[in-house]
Amino acid sequence: MLHSVRNDDFIYVTFHVTKFGQFIRGSTMFDIKAIRDNPAEFDAAMKRRKLEAQSPKILELDEERRSVQTELQVIQAERNEKSKEIGTIKKSGGDAQGAMDAVSALKDKMATLEEKDKEIGEQLKTLLSSLPNIMKDDVPDGADEEDNVEIKKWGEPKNPNGANKAPEHYEIGEALGMMDFETAAKLSGSRFVLLSGPLARLERALAQFMLDTQTEKNGYIECSPPLLVNTDVMYGTGQLPKFQDDQFETTDGRWLVPTAEVVLTNIVREEVVEAETLPCRYTAFTPCFRKEAGSAGKDTRGMLRQHQFYKVEMVAVTKPEDSDAEHERMLKCAEGILEALEIPYRTVVLCSGDTGFGARKTYDIEAWMPGQNAYREISSCSTCGDFQARRMNARFKAKGDKNTQFVHTLNGSGLAVGRCLIAVMENYYDPTDGGVFVPEVLKPYMGGLEKIVKG
RNA sequence: GGACAGAUGGCAGAGCGGUUGAAUGCACCGGUCUUGAAAACCGGCAUGGGUGCGAGCCCAUCCAGGGUUCGAAUCCCUGUCUGUCCGCCA
Numbered sequence: 001m002l003h004s005v006r007n008d009d010f011i012y013v014t015f016h017v018t019k020f021g022q023f024i025r026g027s028t029m030f031d032i033k034a035i036r037d038n039p040a041e042f043d044a045a046m047k048r049r050k051l052e053a054q055s056p057k058i059l060e061l062d063e064e065r066r067s068v069q070t071e072l073q074v075i076q077a078e079r080n081e082k083s084k085e086i087g088t089i090k091k092s093g094g095d096a097q098g099a100m101d102a103v104s105a106l107k108d109k110m111a112t113l114e115e116k117d118k119e120i121g122e123q124l125k126t127l128l129s130s131l132p133n134i135m136k137d138d139v140p141d142g143a144d145e146e147d148n149v150e151i152k153k154w155g156e157p158k159n160p161n162g163a164n165k166a167p168e169h170y171e172i173g174e175a176l177g178m179m180d181f182e183t184a185a186k187l188s189g190s191r192f193v194l195l196s197g198p199l200a201r202l203e204r205a206l207a208q209f210m211l212d213t214q215t216e217k218n219g220y221i222e223c224s225p226p227l228l229v230n231t232d233v234m235y236g237t238g239q240l241p242k243f244q245d246d247q248f249e250t251t252d253g254r255w256l257v258p259t260a261e262v263v264l265t266n267i268v269r270e271e272v273v274e275a276e277t278l279p280c281r282y283t284a285f286t287p288c289f290r291k292e293a294g295s296a297g298k299d300t301r302g303m304l305r306q307h308q309f310y311k312v313e314m315v316a317v318t319k320p321e322d323s324d325a326e327h328e329r330m331l332k333c334a335e336g337i338l339e340a341l342e343i344p345y346r347t348v349v350l351c352s353g354d355t356g357f358g359a360r361k362t363y364d365i366e367a368w369m370p371g372q373n374a375y376r377e378i379s380s381c382s383t384c385g386d387f388q389a390r391r392m393n394a395r396f397k398a399k400g401d402k403n404t405q406f407v408h409t410l411n412g413s414g415l416a417v418g419r420c421l422i423a424v425m426e427n428y429y430d431p432t433d434g435g436v437f438v439p440e441v442l443k444p445y446m447g448g449l450e451k452i453v454k455g
Numbered sequence: 456g457g458a459c460a461g462a463u464g465g466c467a468g469a470g471c472g473g474u475u476g477a478a479u480g481c482a483c484c485g486g487u488c489u490u491g492a493a494a495a496c497c498g499g500c501a502u503g504g505g506u507g508c509g510a511g512c513c514c515a516u517c518c519a520g521g522g523u524u525c526g527a528a529u530c531c532c533u534g535u536c537u538g539u540c541c542g543c544c545a
Contacts, residue, residue, distance in 0.1 A: 069504080086525050399484095
């Protein structure tokens with residue numbers, strides 16, 4: 001349920017998350033003026049998202065609301081004027097009863113209009129907050145992941161076509177005695193894993209290496225953020241209200257972050273930052289929590305798809321004109337990790353049917369996984385334009401400039417640690433003894449260990 | 456968890472029922488002065504929305520929500536956050 005609590009176009013909304021009585025505040029996701037000026041363009045953008053034309057309903061509500069507001073404002077102006085008169089009369093000791101009665105008489109009408117305005121605002125907000133971002137023109141059309149377009153391939157995949165298929169990561173890990181799904185299931189249920197010994201350390205080494213690279217080499221600021229966030233924040237990056245079912249919610253109305261993107265991006269929420277401080281680049285190594293509600297039966301074996309996994313995330317906040325270049329830069333920062341680890345990968349541009357709700361354009365990096373004989377997603381780098389910024393009311397201002405503008409936000413995995421662990425295990429597997437070589441760049445993080453072997 | 460005290464423009468900080476959208480200072484912008492700069496002086500400077508070709512006019516906003524009132528930044532209730540003290544605890 002959505003309740004608008006202001007009667008202006010910059011709708012502040014309280015979004016009742018039922019039992020907790022929590023609120024979400026944020027502006028509309030789209031420039032309603034732009035929709036008003038060019039509804040056809042907006043409808044075309046939604047059509048690419050496989051949605052029917054949205055502008056007729058939006059504009060109908062918008063028009064209705066504005067007419068109610070105009071009517072209301074006339075009465076409010078009258079009230080304000082009369083009340084001032086009463087003040088003057090009373091000051092000079094006169095009798096203001098007549099004027100007071102007149103203002104009282106306006107009250108019913110005002111209450112009715114206010115109620116109506118609120119109701120229409122709710123409807124409009126409900127509608128708008130569930131519409132996806134407008135994609136960039138250069139996003140290829142397509143139905144699903146089959147239509148994503150490969151733009152880069154790096155490295156030589158081992159055993160392509162499965163000539164002698166390598167074991168899958170869970171076979172390797174279980175054989176080593178360092179990857180235990182049964183115990184994890186006992187502790188937590190399905191889609192959890194217990195790593196131990198050098199394999200647990202390898203995961204930590206990967207994270208350390210990624211974090212050091214993103215901070216020291218690529219200039220991201222390391223953050224150690226809260227992992228439990230409020231409803232406003234989840235709304236800001238677009239997880240709510242539409243994807244509530246994918247999220248873990250606490251009993252006191254907070255949410256476990258599904259990705260550090262949520263916290264890092266919201267650092268600038270409700271801020272007006274100075275233009276000179278942009279771009280802001282943040283990175284964090286955090287656990288991520290996801291219900292994986294819609295993926296029953298998918299990737300059930302192994303640790304590819306878990307309710308909890310580690311990820312090093314990159315977030316950038318830029319001026320509008322810089323976001324495209326920043327997107328390319330971020331992609332390179334992610335790809336650089338796989339190159340340093342010498343793991344073959346390919347990069348694809350997601351097609352219109354596969355691009356996420358909040359993204360204007362997304363690159364996926366897929367690492368080669370010999371055990372599956374396939375490239376699998378290991379990073380996703382998206383540019384969101386001002387979509388999240390509008391939801392968060394995150395703006396910037398140039399020095400000397402009177403007006404504020406919405407910032408642009410970008411996010412990318414740099415990389416998903418759990419999946420990267422899988423890639424390392426399968427790519428560095430030694431069939432002669434079932435061990436896993438430690439990649440060169442990780443050795444310093446492994447205390448100089450060369451190879452993980454059973455024992 | 457208990458007891459107080461707060462929350463006002465980019466920041467600091469007055470106001471505590473009636474032309475207060477809000478004093479003042481800092482910051483910022485324009486100008487005067489100066490060889491240039493600083494200082495000094497003069498002027499400007501909140502946000503969102505509606506309406507108009509436009510100068511403008513109108514509405515809303517002083518943490519959020521609700522209430523009292525002809526009228527609320529100011530009074531009352533609830534929530535959130537911050538500070539201080541006490542208790543508890545990794």
